[in-house]
Amino acid sequence: MRANCWMGKRDVRVMDVPDPHIINPRDAIVRITSTAICGSDLHLYNGFVPAMEKGDILGHEFMGEVVEVGAEVKNLQVGDRVVVPFPIACGHCFFCHEQLYSVCENSNPNAWMAEKMWGHSPSGIFGYSHLTGGYAGGQAEYARVPFADVGPIKIPEGMEDEQVLFLSDILPTGYMAAEACEIKPGAVVAVWGCGPIGQFAIQSARLLGAERVIAIDRFPERLRMAREKFKAETLDYEQVNVLDALKEMTGGRGPDACIDAVGMEGHGFGLLGAYDRVKQAMMLETDRPIALREALMACRNGGVVSIPGVYGGFLDKVPFGSIMNRSLTIKTGQTHVQRYMKPLLERIQRGEIDSTFVITHTLSLDDAPYGYDIFCNKQDECIKVVLKP
Amino acid sequence: MPDHVITPGTPGAAPPLPQLNDTPSFDYTSSSHPAAGTVSSPYLTQFEPRNRRAQQIAGMLGWFSIGVGIAQLLAPRPIARAIGAPERTGIMRALGAREIAVGAGILSQRQPAGWLWSRVAGDAMDLALIGAAARSSVSRRNRLLVAAAAVAGVALLDVLGSMQQTRQRAATRTGHTGAVRVSKSIAINLSPDECYRFWHDFENFPRFMKHLESVRITGENCVHWKAKAPAGTSVEWDAELIADQPGKYLAWRSLQGADIDNAGSVRFEPESGGRGTVVRVDLEYSPPGGVAGAIVAKLFGEEPEQQIDEDLRRFKWLIETGEIPTTIGQPSGPRGVVNRFLWRKGEAG
Numbered sequence: 087m088r089a090n091c092w093m094g095k096r097d098v099r100v101m102d103v104p105d106p107h108i109i110n111p112r113d114a115i116v117r118i119t120s121t122a123i124c125g126s127d128l129h130l131y132n133g134f135v136p137a138m139e140k141g142d143i144l145g146h147e148f149m150g151e152v153v154e155v156g157a158e159v160k161n162l163q164v165g166d167r168v169v170v171p172f173p174i175a176c177g178h179c180f181f182c183h184e185q186l187y188s189v190c191e192n193s194n195p196n197a198w199m200a201e202k203m204w205g206h207s208p209s210g211i212f213g214y215s216h217l218t219g220g221y222a223g224g225q226a227e228y229a230r231v232p233f234a235d236v237g238p239i240k241i242p243e244g245m246e247d248e249q250v251l252f253l254s255d256i257l258p259t260g261y262m263a264a265e266a267c268e269i270k271p272g273a274v275v276a277v278w279g280c281g282p283i284g285q286f287a288i289q290s291a292r293l294l295g296a297e298r299v300i301a302i303d304r305f306p307e308r309l310r311m312a313r314e315k316f317k318a319e320t321l322d323y324e325q326v327n328v329l330d331a332l333k334e335m336t337g338g339r340g341p342d343a344c345i346d347a348v349g350m351e352g353h354g355f356g357l358l359g360a361y362d363r364v365k366q367a368m369m370l371e372t373d374r375p376i377a378l379r380e381a382l383m384a385c386r387n388g389g390v391v392s393i394p395g396v397y398g399g400f401l402d403k404v405p406f407g408s409i410m411n412r413s414l415t416i417k418t419g420q421t422h423v424q425r426y427m428k429p430l431l432e433r434i435q436r437g438e439i440d441s442t443f444v445i446t447h448t449l450s451l452d453d454a455p456y457g458y459d460i461f462c463n464k465q466d467e468c469i470k471v472v473l474k475p
Numbered sequence: 476m477p478d479h480v481i482t483p484g485t486p487g488a489a490p491p492l493p494q495l496n497d498t499p500s501f502d503y504t505s506s507s508h509p510a511a512g513t514v515s516s517p518y519l520t521q522f523e524p525r526n527r528r529a530q531q532i533a534g535m536l537g538w539f540s541i542g543v544g545i546a547q548l549l550a551p552r553p554i555a556r557a558i559g560a561p562e563r564t565g566i567m568r569a570l571g572a573r574e575i576a577v578g579a580g581i582l583s584q585r586q587p588a589g590w591l592w593s594r595v596a597g598d599a600m601d602l603a604l605i606g607a608a609a610r611s612s613v614s615r616r617n618r619l620l621v622a623a624a625a626v627a628g629v630a631l632l633d634v635l636g637s638m639q640q641t642r643q644r645a646a647t648r649t650g651h652t653g654a655v656r657v658s659k660s661i662a663i664n665l666s667p668d669e670c671y672r673f674w675h676d677f678e679n680f681p682r683f684m685k686h687l688e689s690v691r692i693t694g695e696n697c698v699h700w701k702a703k704a705p706a707g708t709s710v711e712w713d714a715e716l717i718a719d720q721p722g723k724y725l726a727w728r729s730l731q732g733a734d735i736d737n738a739g740s741v742r743f744e745p746e747s748g749g750r751g752t753v754v755r756v757d758l759e760y761s762p763p764g765g766v767a768g769a770i771v772a773k774l775f776g777e778e779p780e781q782q783i784d785e786d787l788r789r790f791k792w793l794i795e796t797g798e799i800p801t802t803i804g805q806p807s808g809p810r811g812v813v814n815r816f817l818w819r820k821g822e823a824g
Binding site: 087089091092093099101103104105106107109110111112139140141142143158174176177178179180183191192193194195197198210219220221222230232233 | 662664750751785788791795797799800802804805806809811
């Protein structure tokens, strides 16, 4: 089959690789009809996630048709159309019972590696480095889906791929980030980063009753989308001092909740921006937490800082004193996608959520390297790339 | 051990517990007795007063290393002059860096035996360098002699400190009999009864114990084990079940003539709030070749603690999900050469 492989920093190639097959009794094989490039794939692309290996098949947002099921998969049949959640979860451990699927104890064969880095291991994730299992991903013609009796959700007839594909990751991720904000009537929510996750976080914050949403980015097309789709107020952080502006907009108090939808590759200015660049380049710091620092400082006393953005390791100069002394609440985690797929699918069916608006480019799988390039460098007003195998 | 009452699989009234501490070959303390209700004590031994002096000596040597290292780094010339050696600042600074690294190593470890022995190696290196310097015409022999005497004095202290630490580490790792003891536990999201039943079916063991080749029931309460050993060899033994409390506790012991004398027990403790079971395994065995054998095994990555850890995790995966997660056999693009040997990726454990 054809598959998009990570071959080194900023080097992905679509290659011929062997077809996947059933390995464990709870596996299924899915023929992929649509897959997408995620902002977090760019962290792998740019070489900031450790434990990537030449030849790894990328991709954790995918859907398709079941073509083979293992002996223990009773709920799926060949021919079913499914969306596959990006965290791999067993459905039987303590955390799965608590609906904390992305920290399932039983799906990461490289748990020992993650334990060295993070203390304990999260779940396995498709195409997302060997720290999370080294599972072959979904930017390919076929994928092996472990614990297929738990994760994949069946899609009713008559729905387009594009309507439901993002149930695999970014729609639940934006939703969980907004849900974490505990939005009350009149709430003001500020969102750093207006890529696909940021857009869905803004949409979800509106759905959950936020009165004002303030969107922060530097790309005009992304700010325009937030403004036009969801009536967000927008801040271009290249033009204004975000902390000052947020104070100004909220009578000095700060937003009730702040969402960091940027993660480890934030862009900063001046001395602190240069500091993070140098330290990350020298491997003295794994992440550039520029948006996170700002979100923490901006949030009102007793507010919530929700972090869907991906961080990998050890962060510098995070104002923990601000968190403690001002009673902030931090909410974060890889998304427990399985928890949200069904309710969000129903919202899509009822027309309450449209997720197709983020798609700016639909390419063939063979054009994946081009897709990574324009998405990474924000060329051609790229916001979301969907690939068709 | 003829007089123990064995009631495998019988529910109801618990049989009297066997008195493990009267067995001749293994020294089970009362803490490993399930009824004692205390956690076994390997973590506590470090704080016994008899170890305190060893720690003090190690700490002193650590700070000494750092002090000497800083002096060598910052003032290589005066130091070279003081000991009468040629003023080669490069070598002196390199030695300083070595001292600081060793000092930091000693101070950052709770049981710094390895780092202390590296001080001994450093002393040997220093003496060799002083010997070499003595042949140089610019050296001042008298001062070098004094320096050599000083190094030799410190070396004596280093050797004593290292031996103390090594003994202490051996003492915490092995019992009085020289047997290796390992205790590990894991939380399982099933009832104690379910865990017990899975564990009681000994022929399940090779499914999650990576080093077991086969387990055969050979008689009532008798099991024949065959396990892989380092360097492609294997070991075999017969074991008897010496305690069996359904849903609670199992214990076994190897019989005479075993390749490896060993004994073990597993407890199934209900976790607080009905949140499943903590499975606690205690193993004790005499490694072939004694302590040296244990060290060799460790060099080959066959360390028992790590093995038990991995086996318990595989047990959990298997009993909770019915399978062991793996990526072995999945497709990939062409792999690089180096990484393949660096990590054991995809291999469960």
